[in-house]
Amino acid sequence: MHTLTAHEIRDRIKNKELSSVEITKAYLDRIEKVEDKVESYVTVLQEEAMQSAEAIDKKIAAGEEVGALAGVPVALKDNLCTKDVLTTCSSKMLYNFRPPYDSTVAKKLKDADTVLLGKVNMDEFAMGSSTETSYFKKTKNPYDLSKVPGGSSGGSAACVAADEATFTLGSDTGGSIRQPASLCGCVGMKPTYGTVSRFGLVAFASSLDQIGPLAKDVQDCALIYDQIVGYDPMDSTSVNREYASFEKALTGDVKGLKIGMPAEYMGEGISAPVQKAVLAALESFKAMGASYEEMHLPLNEYALPAYYMISSAEASSNLARFDGVKYGFRAEKFEDLVDLYAQTRSEGFGAEVKRRIMIGTYALSSGYYDAYYKKAQQVRTMIMQDFDKAFEKYDVLVTPTTPTTAFGFGEKTDDPLQMYMADICTVSVNIGGLPAVVLPCGYDENGLPIGLQIIGKPFGEAAILNAAYALEKTITKIKPAL
């Protein structure tokens, strides 16, 4: 039962073939069974989940109107604020933080009558590409427990892959939904910047962060996006526009679709199995009536350094509020106010977070602003112009999501730059504020999933979801053996 997709659960509950309590129970049992191995959760809300499932069943029995995802069990990345429920960002700094308010997405999912199973693990404050920087635990890749699930939304991806929730939400600043979704064989989407409210998402890099779904299939991805998309007056960067149903727009028809394949994403550093799987997917598209050709995004190599400057600078400011005064961790020993700050922050943050705060503080500090932060924002403009040009000619762009399939624990933790390279295919999408969906397009010789990324123009979610929907039908998915 835990392998059901959200749309299947929705339909069965609607037809009274399934109750919310039954499906919630099935997931809690599943968590009981595999969580020891996968460790995707930071917090499991056993009792609360059963209570809300019962409440939903009651509503259904009483003939009351229920939300679009009534009874569907979900989990949220632990940087999405949930009222009175621990929201830790997988950091010692927020080990005990219970927000007095709900994030807009948490509220929307509550209004859709989903059942919240719990909060899932992540890289500390979403900084990382393997979920190894979590203060609490190391989440495993369900396909191979000796491999990382990717990151930063590693818990979100592993949770879905291990059938510990029907779907999850993650956040994506430079690939944090797409890279783990790919490494764990899920479908994940980073929507256009501004389409999903960031209110209640603990900020990493405000101008790049975006919330999105990780799901079992493309239809779920569209269906969930339907629920979380929309203007929010609480978020100034939220786009005020109307959205038609993305789920209903899925036709699977890609005839005439013009696909660009940026050569810069298929070069050195991209492993052979990944390249092969991506090319095979492109051929499948062609077979379905789409066309593709190699093209160029010449500035792509500048995306990663620009990304690290912008994201670290914004993070250094966003994370300054964690000082041991208002919430979360406070150091036990300190001499005075300045020492309280320094001691709390040094003990409360992990090494990677501190490294990024240092880089960002440096990039913004007197004398360096123009050389690093402003320069990166100018390069950002140029990269966006690159994309604009590409989308004059192509409907969507297809690339790998990650250079390799899932890597082993500790493999990249010694060299931060090497870890950053894991985002090489994904960061430019955040730089451009573009939407991109990833889905499994094959498996390597060890059975590890390979992710394909489909990038759209701003607000082009319908096109990329539909392309993904078409391709998904040509792929035989393999479930992890747990």
Add this chain to the structure above:
Amino acid sequence: MNYETVIGLEVHAELKTNTKIYCGCINEFGGEPNTHTCPICSGMPGTLPVLNKRVVDFAIKAGLAMNCSITQYSKQDRKNYFYPDLPKAYQISQFDLPLCQNGYVDIVVNGETKRIGITRIHIEEDAGKLVHDDYANCSIADYNRCGVPLIEIVSEPDLRSPEEAHVFLETLKTILEYTEVSDCKMQEGSLRCDVNLSLRPEGQKEFGTRCEMKNINSFRAAVRSMEYEQKRQTEVLSNGGIINQETRRWDDVKGESIVMRTKEDAQDYRYFPEPDLLPMIISDEWIEEIRSTIPELPEQRKSRYISEFGLPEYDAFLLTSSKKTADYFDETVSLGASPKAVSNWMMGDIAKFINDKELEAGDIPFAPAQLKALIDLIEKGTISNSAAKKVLAEMFAQPEEPEKIVERLGLSQVSDEGALMAMVQEVLAQNPQSIVDYKAGKDRALGFLMGQIMRVSKGKANPQVINQMLKEALDKA
């Protein structure tokens, strides 16, 4: 050597909006600690700011009133620093594209008009408050004031003396009151200023090294701190020393300032564009819409009082230096009272009462209609000028119609001709010599007889009426 003082001011004014700048919490002074807060103004993780449109309206309004050009493409920036009254550890402010730029304000010092440049006006959020006094080992952070909207007005270094700076501050305050963007309540800290002061040898073009003074909580403190700093710098320079660029903290109780930080440990605020807020594009239509809401400003009003009512410049200046006072004046005049009489009363006895009772300018406890009634009583001859002063005192003490007060205190003048004629006859009968003197052309006799009649009437006789009667009676005698 003689030195010239150069002063520039940074004035912070809290805007009187209903809500805070980035959240819907009430913008209200005071309250129990942390009762006017929410996750947004308390800097909870995940929260986002949304700009209150009225803050932009008010800043533009102030800018237009100070002859600024309005920046058509403006943005907000983060100013990063750690302090317990700043829960996000950054203040949202404006760095390189303030809403208003390049304006000026005309001030009048010793009868001379001087133009003072306004470099910029930008919007920003206020910080919270730390309470120290009641606790032995800790301070308590109260975030009620966090997110209260401010404008910071930065002047050019055009001021040349503490006195000029004082007039400038008073003028700014008046403009902010007239435009109704700020309450300017000094005692609630809704108007605060930082002072930059330097000296240069007379005749030198280049500015000297300046010092900044903070923690100035009243105009009086501003003036004192400037006088202190002027003296301090003069002494240093006269003794061959040099001025270090530094920030000093004014202690109003001790009447001195001490070094807070030197140039070396200047803060690095790491300004960058606030990614959670969008740029502002201010259209011409928007600017014109705001311009149309700007009332007559003090300068214009003063000119009107001079040209329309023939008031002396000094009187017109004083009347218009508080919007409340000027509004009161206008209303009384509009009821038909003589502008000169109203002005005399307001500038004279009323101003004295306000001063004595330590009221705010224009806080007159009775309505303009009552002042008009008082003036009418004088003009109709019902009461004398000196009786009117007594009536006014009563009007300040409690709400009562002037006519009732006159009645209650028995202050009305005797204007009844029969009664007055009897007094005139009585006095003439008692002073035949004075009649002779008057006839002989001794004017003093008339004054003497007037005095006698006033004495007999216990001061209630209407002097104009008896003057007339007395002359007629003497001519007949």
Add this chain to the structure above:
Amino acid sequence: MNISKEEVLHVAKLARLKFTDAEAEALAKDMESIIGFANKLNELDTEGVVPTAHAIPMHNAFREDVVTPSYDREAMLQNAPSKEDGGYTVPKVVE
């Protein structure tokens, strides 16, 4: 690219972080390589290019000046590591 331990400590002070000498030295190396990597941006001529702060070009997001209820003080302070008399406590600040 050369970042000294002193520079690291200066930046750490700005960021209110503390490092041991060994940590600062290791961090100097990391920062050198990451900032060095960012210097790649200098290969591009950005003269006259307008910096992008927001990927989706929008402007004028405003809120009307309407009061919404503040939060209950207990809810606001529920996470405070140290509180007294309705306020967050911090070591005595000497101004």
